Amino acid sequence: MRILVVEDEKKVASFIKKGLQEEHYAVDIAYDGEEGLALAQINEYDLILLDIMLPKLDGMEVLRRIRRNGFGVPILILTAKDSVEDIVTGLDTGSDDYLTKPFSFAELVARVRALLRRKAKEKTDILTIGDLSLSTSTHRVKRGTREIELTPKEYALLEYFMRNPNRILTRALITEHVWDYHFDPETNVIDVYVNYLRKKIDQGFEKKLIHTIRGSGYMMKDEP
Amino acid sequence: MIFGNIRFKLTLWYIIILGIVLTSFSTFLYLTLTRSLYKGIDTKIRSIAEVIASSSTNPYSQYSFSNLDRMLKESFGVKPLTKFIQVLDESGEVGRKSDNLRQFQLPISIRALKNASQGKLTFETTKALGEYPLRMVTVPVIRRRHIINIVQVATSLEEVEEVLKTLLLILWITVPSVLLVASLGGLFLANKALRPVDEITKTARMITSKSFNQRIKLRKTRDEIGRLAETFNDMISRLGRSFKQIRQFTADASHELRTPLTILKGEIEVGLRRRRRPEEYKEILASNLEEVNHMSQIVDDLLFLSKADMGEAHLEKHRVNLAKLVSEVHAQAQTIAMTKDIRIHISKDVDGVMIGDRLKLRQLLLNLVDNGIKYTPEGGEMRISLEKDDGRFKLRIIDNGIGIAPEDQAHIFDRFFRVDKARSREAGGSGLGLSICKWIVEAHGGEITVESDLGTGSIFTVTLPLAPPDGGMTATETSPPKG
Numbered sequence: 287m288r289i290l291v292v293e294d295e296k297k298v299a300s301f302i303k304k305g306l307q308e309e310h311y312a313v314d315i316a317y318d319g320e321e322g323l324a325l326a327q328i329n330e331y332d333l334i335l336l337d338i339m340l341p342k343l344d345g346m347e348v349l350r351r352i353r354r355n356g357f358g359v360p361i362l363i364l365t366a367k368d369s370v371e372d373i374v375t376g377l378d379t380g381s382d383d384y385l386t387k388p389f390s391f392a393e394l395v396a397r398v399r400a401l402l403r404r405k406a407k408e409k410t411d412i413l414t415i416g417d418l419s420l421s422t423s424t425h426r427v428k429r430g431t432r433e434i435e436l437t438p439k440e441y442a443l444l445e446y447f448m449r450n451p452n453r454i455l456t457r458a459l460i461t462e463h464v465w466d467y468h469f470d471p472e473t474n475v476i477d478v479y480v481n482y483l484r485k486k487i488d489q490g491f492e493k494k495l496i497h498t499i500r501g502s503g504y505m506m507k508d509e510p
Numbered sequence: 511m512i513f514g515n516i517r518f519k520l521t522l523w524y525i526i527i528l529g530i531v532l533t534s535f536s537t538f539l540y541l542t543l544t545r546s547l548y549k550g551i552d553t554k555i556r557s558i559a560e561v562i563a564s565s566s567t568n569p570y571s572q573y574s575f576s577n578l579d580r581m582l583k584e585s586f587g588v589k590p591l592t593k594f595i596q597v598l599d600e601s602g603e604v605g606r607k608s609d610n611l612r613q614f615q616l617p618i619s620i621r622a623l624k625n626a627s628q629g630k631l632t633f634e635t636t637k638a639l640g641e642y643p644l645r646m647v648t649v650p651v652i653r654r655r656h657i658i659n660i661v662q663v664a665t666s667l668e669e670v671e672e673v674l675k676t677l678l679l680i681l682w683i684t685v686p687s688v689l690l691v692a693s694l695g696g697l698f699l700a701n702k703a704l705r706p707v708d709e710i711t712k713t714a715r716m717i718t719s720k721s722f723n724q725r726i727k728l729r730k731t732r733d734e735i736g737r738l739a740e741t742f743n744d745m746i747s748r749l750g751r752s753f754k755q756i757r758q759f760t761a762d763a764s765h766e767l768r769t770p771l772t773i774l775k776g777e778i779e780v781g782l783r784r785r786r787r788p789e790e791y792k793e794i795l796a797s798n799l800e801e802v803n804h805m806s807q808i809v810d811d812l813l814f815l816s817k818a819d820m821g822e823a824h825l826e827k828h829r830v831n832l833a834k835l836v837s838e839v840h841a842q843a844q845t846i847a848m849t850k851d852i853r854i855h856i857s858k859d860v861d862g863v864m865i866g867d868r869l870k871l872r873q874l875l876l877n878l879v880d881n882g883i884k885y886t887p888e889g890g891e892m893r894i895s896l897e898k899d900d901g902r903f904k905l906r907i908i909d910n911g912i913g914i915a916p917e918d919q920a921h922i923f924d925r926f927f928r929v930d931k932a933r934s935r936e937a938g939g940s941g942l943g944l945s946i947c948k949w950i951v952e953a954h955g956g957e958i959t960v961e962s963d964l965g966t967g968s969i970f971t972v973t974l975p976l977a978p979p980d981g982g983m984t985a986t987e988t989s990p991p992k993g
């Protein structure tokens with residue numbers, strides 16, 4: 287899951303990035319409104335965390351333009367403005383959630399999870415495909431009764447697969463949602479990670495969940 | 511309760527005063543009229559009595575009492591029907607009397623007799639005859655020091671009594687009615703006069719810290735109430751403005767403190783989410799310390815300004831050698847500037863002292879130089895110049911930094927005003943430095959101004975008064991600037 291953080295205060299942006307990365311999210315940072323708007327329109331983010339008081343372009347204006355251009359990405363406003371009017375305006379302009387600073391990081395992560403879940407129309411924080419289950423809050427993965435240990439990157443990749451079952455996921459899509467913009471698309475890193483993941487999830491099980499779609503990419507599905 | 515009401519009090523006072531005036535007037539009227547009526551009657555009966563007495567003393571008309579009625583007619587032209595006349599001889603026996611007395615006779619009192627024996631006349635009121643009292647005069651007729659006769663003339667007081675009775679009746683009716691009407695009128699007037707006061711009260715009640723848009727409707731008249739309403743409206747506006755300022759200031763201050771708090775809370779929370787290497791903890795703690803320092807700076811500055819606002823910031827006034835102070839600050843600033851490879855030139859060709867607070871002046875200079883360093887790019891240049899101009903110190907801090915847009919120059923000394931929020935925070939400013947500078951300068955009786963061009967740099971000019979030539983030193987005192 288790839289998240290854009292639009293925040294002009296460098297240290298705030300930095301700890302949010304660090305914390306979210308440790309939760310296996312891919313995180314990009316924009317330090318002003320213009321940069322934020324540009325990144326939001328170029329890349330396909332799963333969630334945007336948006337500050338309101340931003341240099342160059344106000345956060346509300348960024349929100350307005352993202353929505354006007356037809357982007358439905360979930361947006362969480364993260365700001366020091368805490369009056370009821372500010373919150374109402376923020377939500378009415380098209381944001382999906384509103385969190386005021388200073389905030390608890392645990393709460394931020396929970397809200398991020400909830401927004402991503404809502405996007406995938408899921409009701410709980412447990413994703414399941416067949417007998418494979420993944421908890422987005424505890425990051426525990428199980429196949430049947432067996433607990434599976436994953437590296438952060440493998441976890442991020444699996445989460446993305448499980449949020450998009452029965453759908454062909456091209457390498458470009460995987461790059462966009464699992465890696466941040468420092469990723470070099472010329473490498474075969476994605477194939478390498480998919481293979482790691484296969485070994486841990488499908489090896490030793492009769493029913494394979496990760497399928498290769500020749501010439502396009504990969505797909506996760508329950509049927510053979 | 512009713513006496514807590516000014517309109518009733520006013521009316522009551524009005525009625526009491528009017529009542530006193532009316533009662534005194536009525537009493538005076540009644541007494542004066544009574545006296546003048548009695549006096550008129552007395553004059554009349556006396557003159558009749560004297561005419562009779564003189565005619566009896568006239569040697570040519572002795573025993574002319576024989577026909578009193580005729581004599582009176584001759585003397586006065588008409589026969590006074592309402593006058594009763596009676597003549598007594600020296601032994602007190604009734605002699606002649608006027609016809610209208612018929613079988614009655616006028617009484618004579620011992621006092622009258624006594625007075626008569628001394629040759630004096632006596633006025634009395636007697637109830638002897640009929641329904642109404644009589645007013646009577648008793649005059650002795652004296653010849654050769656002997657009383658030979660006593661003449662008594664009386665008249666009925668009916669008319670006088672009737673007049674006085676009518677007057678009393680009129681007064682008894684009119685005074686209370688006038689008072690009643692006046693009290694209603696007074697109440698009406700008081701109500702009318704005080705209605706705007708009620709309006710003011712109503713408006714004042716509606717005002718809370720959140721609703722300063724209430725105003726009293728002003729009437730056209732510029733009377734006392736009109737002026738009160740105007741003053742009141744004025745006060746509401748001023749209160750509203752200062753509340754707005756306080757609210758803005760509080761919002762700004764809390765926002766200013768919220769950013770470091772967010773960083774502290776976030777960094778610590780993220781740091782605690784998992785076990786980390788010692789270097790990572792070190793990094794987090796160092797960053798936390800930076801934020802805590804920043805917060806202390808903000809709190810110190812806020813405290814300084816709030817003390818200054820309440821007039822509690824004192825200036826420890828001493829003789830200060832400004833040129834020396836500038837050199838000291840220059841030396842200190844250079845070490846800070848060196849990290850950004852900025853050169854600070856200094857030009858001071860003056861000597862002289864001023865009266866001021868050394869610590870605060872130092873803070874002023876440091877703030878200004880520090881501010882210049884913050885907004886000057888690496889490798890830039892700055893200049894501090896001190897000269898005397900028109901009997902005052904003129905201190906200029908010149909940088910070739912990013913400059914200030916014209917629309918921002920007016921606000922540069924406002925609290926928490928920031929041209930560029932992110933840049934200023936990174937530089938570690940509290941957003942209050944220039945407000946504090948302005949306060950310090952004004953507390954010393956000086957002025958601070960800024961000239962700037964975007965991209966070219968800024969010049970902050972401070973003028974400060976020189977010490978008086980006699981070297982006199984005033985005691986420590988407070989002089990908070992206005993505004």
